[in-house]
Each structure stands twice: as C-alpha cells, then as structure tokens.
Amino acid sequence: MNKNIKREKIDEDLFLVLKTIFHYERVIETRYGLNFDEIYALQFMKRNPKARVTDLSDELKLPMFTVSRLVNRLHQEGYLSKEKDSIDKRNIYLQLEKAGSEILNEIEHTSYERIMGNVTKMTDEEISAMLRMAEGLHVVLGVTENVIRKA
Numbered sequence: 001m002n003k004n005i006k007r008e009k010i011d012e013d014l015f016l017v018l019k020t021i022f023h024y025e026r027v028i029e030t031r032y033g034l035n036f037d038e039i040y041a042l043q044f045m046k047r048n049p050k051a052r053v054t055d056l057s058d059e060l061k062l063p064m065f066t067v068s069r070l071v072n073r074l075h076q077e078g079y080l081s082k083e084k085d086s087i088d089k090r091n092i093y094l095q096l097e098k099a100g101s102e103i104l105n106e107i108e109h110t111s112y113e114r115i116m117g118n119v120t121k122m123t124d125e126e127i128s129a130m131l132r133m134a135e136g137l138h139v140v141l142g143v144t145e146n147v148i149r150k151a
Contacts, residue, residue: 032107037062037070042079042104045096053082053092079103 025036034042037060044059045051051059057067071094074080079100085091096104119127133140 028107028110031110032103034103034107038074039104039107041067041070041074042096042100045080045094045100046104049095051094053094056094074100 028039029035032039041056041060044056048055053064053067053071056071057064060067060070062070071080071082071092075082077099078097081095081097083093083095085093119130122130
C-alpha cells in the first residue's frame with residue numbers, strides 16, 4: 001500500500017467524513033429532536049448505568065454547567081432520572097429510563113436500516129473493509145484507545 005498519500009487527498013476525505021456525519025446528525029436531530037451531545041450522553045448512560053453527572057462531563061469534555069443543562073433537558077423529556085447521593089449531596093447519579101432506552105433503540109434501528117439499505121450494491125469485501133475502517137478510525141485519527149474503550 002502506498003503510504004505517501006497527498007495532503008489534499010487526506011483533507012478532502014476527512015472533510016467528506018465530517019460533512020457526512022454533520023448531515024446525518026441533522027437527519028437524526030430533525031427526526032428525533034435530539035442533538036449529537038444528547039444522543040451520545042444517552043449512549044454513554046446505556047453503557048454506564050450508574051454514572052454521575054461529573055462522569056458524563058468528563059466523558060463529553062464539556063463544562064459542568066453545559067452538562068447540567070443537557071442532563072436537565074434529558075430528564076425533562078423522561079430519558080434520564082437523577083438521584084442525589086444520600087451521603088454526598090454534590091454527587092448526582094443518572095440512570096437511563098425506559099423512554100431513553102426506547103428512543104436509543106429507535107435511533108439505532110433507523111441507523112441500521114439505513115446502512116443495510118445502502119450497502120446492497122456493495123460486495124462482502126467492500127462491506128468488511130468499511131467495517132474495519134470504522135473500527136479503526138480512532139487509530140487513524142489518533143484518539144487514544146482508553147477514550148474509545150472507556151465507554
């Protein structure tokens with residue numbers, strides 16, 4: 001494989017990935033009324049059932065006041081519940097509620113159906129290559145393994 005890829009090629013391909021994710025996010029946001037941060041927060045909670053608001057803030061790399069607003073919105077929608085620690089009232093534990101699980105399942109189903117509908121003309125080899133690239137994107141972009149596997 002040629003590892004002397006031109007800078008312009010990398011720039012354009014990464015922009016295409018960014019553009020694709022940006023526009024797909026808009027489709028999901030319009031359909032479900034949730035933005036990317038909110039969907040990611042729900043996905044994080046699905047994988048971390050007893051996380052605190054501070055854990056979510058650390059994961060999202062957002063300030064506490066921003067995450068507090070996000071959590072309050074998800075709580076008001078019935079997607080998350082909040083519970084103060086009985087010993088340390090500063091700790092607020094979050095839990096994914098049934099409505100949160102249901103909307104995540106709908107979003108995941110929509111994504112799955114969309115992908116499966118669009119890979120019909122691809123060969124098995126092309127699909128495997130696409131999945132390998134998706135699995136290794138964090139390596140290519142230099143996002144550390146512990147960030148990816150932590151959730």
